[in-house]
Amino acid sequence: MDRNESLPPEIELAQLLQKCAARDSAAFRVLYDRTSPILFARLLRMLRRRSVAEEALQEVYVRIWERAAQYEAHRGRALAWMVTIARYCAIDLMRRERMTLVGDDALAEVADESTAEPGAFEKPNHFDDCIGQLSENTQQCLTLAFVEGRSHDEIARLTSNPLGSVKSWIRRGLISLKDCLSAERQTA
Amino acid sequence: MKSSNRELVDRLAAEYVLGTLRGRARRRFERWLVSPQVRGIVNDWELRLSGLEPSLQKVAPPTKVWQGIENRLDLAGSRRSTRRWLAVAASVLAVAMVGLFMLRTPPLAATARATIEADPQTIYWNVELLGDSKNPAQELTVQARSPHPLESGKAHELWILPAQGNPVSLGLLPASGRQHLVLTAAQRQALAGAKQLAVSLEPAGGSPTGLPTGPVIHVAPLTTA
Numbered sequence: 001m002d003r004n005e006s007l008p009p010e011i012e013l014a015q016l017l018q019k020c021a022a023r024d025s026a027a028f029r030v031l032y033d034r035t036s037p038i039l040f041a042r043l044l045r046m047l048r049r050r051s052v053a054e055e056a057l058q059e060v061y062v063r064i065w066e067r068a069a070q071y072e073a074h075r076g077r078a079l080a081w082m083v084t085i086a087r088y089c090a091i092d093l094m095r096r097e098r099m100t101l102v103g104d105d106a107l108a109e110v111a112d113e114s115t116a117e118p119g120a121f122e123k124p125n126h127f128d129d130c131i132g133q134l135s136e137n138t139q140q141c142l143t144l145a146f147v148e149g150r151s152h153d154e155i156a157r158l159t160s161n162p163l164g165s166v167k168s169w170i171r172r173g174l175i176s177l178k179d180c181l182s183a184e185r186q187t188a
Numbered sequence: 189m190k191s192s193n194r195e196l197v198d199r200l201a202a203e204y205v206l207g208t209l210r211g212r213a214r215r216r217f218e219r220w221l222v223s224p225q226v227r228g229i230v231n232d233w234e235l236r237l238s239g240l241e242p243s244l245q246k247v248a249p250p251t252k253v254w255q256g257i258e259n260r261l262d263l264a265g266s267r268r269s270t271r272r273w274l275a276v277a278a279s280v281l282a283v284a285m286v287g288l289f290m291l292r293t294p295p296l297a298a299t300a301r302a303t304i305e306a307d308p309q310t311i312y313w314n315v316e317l318l319g320d321s322k323n324p325a326q327e328l329t330v331q332a333r334s335p336h337p338l339e340s341g342k343a344h345e346l347w348i349l350p351a352q353g354n355p356v357s358l359g360l361l362p363a364s365g366r367q368h369l370v371l372t373a374a375q376r377q378a379l380a381g382a383k384q385l386a387v388s389l390e391p392a393g394g395s396p397t398g399l400p401t402g403p404v405i406h407v408a409p410l411t412t413a
Contacts, residue, residue: 025261025263028263029254032254032257036248036249036253036254037246037247037248037249038244038246040246040247040248040249040253041244041245041246041247042244044247045242045244054249054250054252054253055368057249057253058253058256058257058260061253061257062257062260062261062281065257065261066278077235077238080234080238080241083241084234087207091207091210091214095210095211121238121241121243122238123238123239123241124235124236124238124239127239128239131239131240142206142240143240145206145207145208146206146207146237146240146241147240147241147242149207150207151208151210152208170203170206170208171199171203174199174202174203174206177236177237178198178202178236181236
């Protein structure tokens with residue numbers, strides 16, 4: 001199976017972003033049509049509330065249009081660049097909306113969500129090996145932070161672990177991941 | 189960069205990208221991003237952590253989102269002025285964002301309201317001031333109701349008519365949807381004791397002078413909630 005079949009080709013997105021940088025609003029519309037269902041799904045995953053995710057999506061595309069000139073085409077990864085803008089925007093909005101999780105329902109909801117297209121995003125080389133070397137707890141903390149946008153406090157509450165442990169798992173996990181990825185790159 | 193600094197930046201960059209660097213620490217770190225070195229470290233972490241990116245079922249957003257984007261960026265409006273107004277929009281946004289992050293924890297309640305209408309059957313916008321007993325004017329929401337006629341290349345701008353002095357802009361009124369704004373110190377000050385809001389007709393992107401340049405088409409009383 002072509003694992004990228006459901007995603008727009010990177011090269012096309014990169015070209016569209018370059019046109020946006022040249023203030024081509026027709027290209028911006030095409031870019032929006034191609035990518036907004038992906039970014040909206042991602043924002044919903046973090047923000048949960050539809051109305052807030054809609055507001056965030058608007059803000060995300062305003063930022064994309066304004067920052068299109070900062071996208072460096074030679075680095076590729078156009079969709080990843082856009083998803084990153086969406087993630088940061090969601091984190092900013094969470095603070096404003098003072099979103100907090102109520103009880104453990106939210107975790108159950110997270111577990112229930114099935115991922116439809118495994119591996120659709122390209123991972124760095126050896127990523128799965130390196131993440132697999134981390135403890136279950138660490139992996140869970142990193143995922144809750146990155147995928148769900150949860151704060152240290154929220155992760156501690158959701159996983160019923162002490163805040164100090166959560167912070168140190170995350171901190172050490174990040175260092176281990178970095179070391180492992182750079183070691184694998186050198187030996188590859 | 190000293191190696192100890194580099195370690196600190198690397199740690200902060202990792203948690204910035206992961207999303208666990210929050211609040212003021214996040215804002216402070218964002219100011220460092222102008223440094224190409226720091227930017228590079230962040231880029232490296234963005235690449236590393238991209239492996240955590242989930243694959244989700246796509247969800248089509250409602251069409252009003254695109255309309256909102258088009259309005260905010262004035263994509264349909266005159267091309268020549270777009271760039272200039274984008275810069276204005278960006279700086280207004282920056283000010284709004286700064287205000288946003290200074291938010292306090294207790295929830296805000298509506299403290300005053302204004303209705304901009306042709307008659308009670310034709311309400312164009314509902315404006316609400318949000319605050320608490322200490323600072324009654326902290327944020328503003330505008331809800332567009334009936335669409336207001338508007339020729340192309342023009343915009344509706346909302347103004348505070350302060351107790352004394354010149355009108356102070358509250359920004360452009362949305363053609364549709366809801367707009368939320370964190371008030372600047374100048375806007376808060378102008379709102380203290382203000383009894384009225386006004387709407388003027390301005391070039392797309394807003395008044396170029398900071399004062400109303402077009403006709404004032406509505407004046408609405410600001411009543412305490």
